[in-house]
Amino acid sequence: MTETKYKKVWNLDNLFPGGSESPSFNNYVKQLELEIIKMEEKLSLFDNLLEINQSLGIESVIKNIGDIQEKLSQANSFLTCLTAQNTKDQGAVVLRGVTSAMNARFESVIKKFQHIILETNEDLWIEIIETKALNEYKFILTMWREKAKMLLSEKEERLVSDLMMDGYHAWRQFYNSLIGRIKINVPFGEESRELSIGQTFNLRSHPDEDIRKAAHIALEDALQEKEELFAQILNNIAGFRLQVYKNRKLPHILTEPLIENRLKAETLNAMWSAINKYKKPFTNYLEGKAKMFGDTKMQSYNFWAPVGESKQRMSYGEAVSFILESFSHFGNELGDFAWKAFEKEWVEAENRANKSTAGFCASFPRTGESRIFLTYEEGITSVLTLAHELGHAFHNDAMKTVDGSNRQYPLSIAETASFFAEQVILDAVLEKAESKEEKLFLLDEKLKRSVMNFMNIHSRFLFEKNFYEERKKGRLSVERLNELMKEAFNMAYDRSFDNPSLRSWIWTPHYYITTSPFYNFPYTFGYLFALSLYAKSKEIGKSFEKEYIALLRDSGSMSLENLAMKHLGEDITTEDFWGKGIKLCVKDVEEFMSLIS
Numbered sequence: 001m002t003e004t005k006y007k008k009v010w011n012l013d014n015l016f017p018g019g020s021e022s023p024s025f026n027n028y029v030k031q032l033e034l035e036i037i038k039m040e041e042k043l044s045l046f047d048n049l050l051e052i053n054q055s056l057g058i059e060s061v062i063k064n065i066g067d068i069q070e071k072l073s074q075a076n077s078f079l080t081c082l083t084a085q086n087t088k089d090q091g092a093v094v095l096r097g098v099t100s101a102m103n104a105r106f107e108s109v110i111k112k113f114q115h116i117i118l119e120t121n122e123d124l125w126i127e128i129i130e131t132k133a134l135n136e137y138k139f140i141l142t143m144w145r146e147k148a149k150m151l152l153s154e155k156e157e158r159l160v161s162d163l164m165m166d167g168y169h170a171w172r173q174f175y176n177s178l179i180g181r182i183k184i185n186v187p188f189g190e191e192s193r194e195l196s197i198g199q200t201f202n203l204r205s206h207p208d209e210d211i212r213k214a215a216h217i218a219l220e221d222a223l224q225e226k227e228e229l230f231a232q233i234l235n236n237i238a239g240f241r242l243q244v245y246k247n248r249k250l251p252h253i254l255t256e257p258l259i260e261n262r263l264k265a266e267t268l269n270a271m272w273s274a275i276n277k278y279k280k281p282f283t284n285y286l287e288g289k290a291k292m293f294g295d296t297k298m299q300s301y302n303f304w305a306p307v308g309e310s311k312q313r314m315s316y317g318e319a320v321s322f323i324l325e326s327f328s329h330f331g332n333e334l335g336d337f338a339w340k341a342f343e344k345e346w347v348e349a350e351n352r353a354n355k356s357t358a359g360f361c362a363s364f365p366r367t368g369e370s371r372i373f374l375t376y377e378e379g380i381t382s383v384l385t386l387a388h389e390l391g392h393a394f395h396n397d398a399m400k401t402v403d404g405s406n407r408q409y410p411l412s413i414a415e416t417a418s419f420f421a422e423q424v425i426l427d428a429v430l431e432k433a434e435s436k437e438e439k440l441f442l443l444d445e446k447l448k449r450s451v452m453n454f455m456n457i458h459s460r461f462l463f464e465k466n467f468y469e470e471r472k473k474g475r476l477s478v479e480r481l482n483e484l485m486k487e488a489f490n491m492a493y494d495r496s497f498d499n500p501s502l503r504s505w506i507w508t509p510h511y512y513i514t515t516s517p518f519y520n521f522p523y524t525f526g527y528l529f530a531l532s533l534y535a536k537s538k539e540i541g542k543s544f545e546k547e548y549i550a551l552l553r554d555s556g557s558m559s560l561e562n563l564a565m566k567h568l569g570e571d572i573t574t575e576d577f578w579g580k581g582i583k584l585c586v587k588d589v590e591e592f593m594s595l596i597s
């Protein structure tokens with residue numbers, strides 16, 4: 001086994017020494033609070049843009065906003081890291097309360113500024129926005145104005161926000177409590193075990209089909225018992241959102257999610273229509289995999305089942321060397337960056353108690369750093385997680401020199417660099433694979449991702465869209481919700497999926513997330529966008545890296561249509577563009593099918 005010189009434990013002390021007791025962090029937070037109050041006071045003196053422009057200068061206000069945004073992320077990220085490395089760190093929980101209040105206060109400051117922008121008449125607006133000093137901020141300012149146009153008056157918006165706390169968002173919290181309390185009795189041969197939903201999900205990839213099937217049935221039964229309650233919650237959340245949209249006079253349920261994701265409706269339509277066009281290869285894959293289990297149609301509980309076998313075990317040291325080598329093969333910048341991340345002790349990978357479970361990457365914009373968190377186990381999945389998080393960190397690094405307000409990129413592009421990095425590693429592992437079993441395992445791993453993005457996420461989108469349309473006319477019964485779910489599955493999977501979980505409208509948390517409506521299509525968008533970038537990099541070779549970095553750098557200050565046009569010369573409002581990414585995945589299907597035939 002190769003031992004690595006790189007530590008498995010990260011260094012947080014060089015950010016703020018002393019963890020949650022850190023005096024320098026405490027000081028930092030206090031200073032930041034003062035800065036927010038100062039900004040609040042400054043803006044309260046004005047109620048129109050012309051006055052601001054003449055006395056403070058709009059540029060300085062935006063710079064100030066960006067500055068505070070960066071400092072808040074620095075503080076929030078530090079707390080995220082503290083709680084993840086030790087879930088019992090009570091000091092961090094207390095500090096989180098302080099920064100949450102600061103985040104909310106700053107939110108209102110930004111809203112106030114957006115309102116001032118909105119009240120500016122068109123002529124003056126154009127005059128101001130076209131000034132040279134504001135060139136860099138034109139996109140973000142225009143977007144703020146567009147967003148503000150959707151809002152009600154300042155007073156009404158404040159009322160909506162207040163009511164949301166104990167209404168809209170409260171339903172989401174209630175959902176979390178309710179779903180977290182559910183216990184599922186899963187039979188294991190003679191005995192049965194009481195599991196949480198998360199633990200039951202983990203059985204989806206259990207090697208024994210009987211256990212997978214039993215877990216699936218037990219989950220559906222347990223949720224059926226409580227479906228009336230969940231139907232009420234979902235109806236309440238949707239009702240609240242629709243009422244707000246109606247008052248804001250939004251023309252469509254997708255208006256807000258599209259603006260938030262900086263996408264045009266045509267782009268979204270083109271993407272789904274390309275996906276519809278290429279369903280067949282993926283239904284073939286599902287059928288092919290079903291046959292391996294002696295079925296004619298894919299049983300939903302066999303979808304996650306492993307096929308083939310991965311014997312590749314990599315120690316942490318081996319994983320680090322493998323990632324460094326594969327990244328450098330793609331481009332020197334990515335390789336050097338990953339080396340720096342390990343060298344500077346940005347990665348926390350140790351397997352020990354009291355660590356949080358999910359992997360993540362936290363950005364520290366003030367110091368131009370990142371921290372990566374995961375629990376490294378010696379299988380290929382951990383290697384991919386490590387690469388995924390390094391991809392996020394690379395995105396942060398590309399934006400290092402970008403101003404705070406131009407750094408806030410939408411969900412739809414948030415997973416681009418991470419998927420891209422995963423793709424680099426997946427292909428490198430596939431190339432290394434020697435046996436047929438190993439290849440099958442890896443191809444299946446890739447194809448599951450494609451099916452999730454092209455079929456499962458598509459079903460979520462269809463369900464949510466149809467549900468919201470019907471909800472406009474009144475509340476939906478449990479029966480109707482199950483029916484809509486079934487229809488969405490049939491459409492999205494082209495009827496190639498048997499026994500789908502009709503109660504997935506209950507266990508999919510995204511339907512209940514009140515801060516990001518329609519949190520489904522950004523996944524598919526991100527997946528395909530990263531694939532297209534990857535295809536382009538294969539075509540162009542190492543010199544593509546420069547353009548790739550430039551694209552990442554611009555990701556917070558452009559619409560996605562313009563971003564793709566500027567850096568790739570691609571029109572993402574066309575079906576053609578999306579087809580190219582999908583075709584790459586079709587190749588995986590072909591290889592998979594030839595291996596099993």
Ligand SMILES: [Zn+2]
Pocket residue numbers: 388392415418
């Ligand atoms: Zn990610």
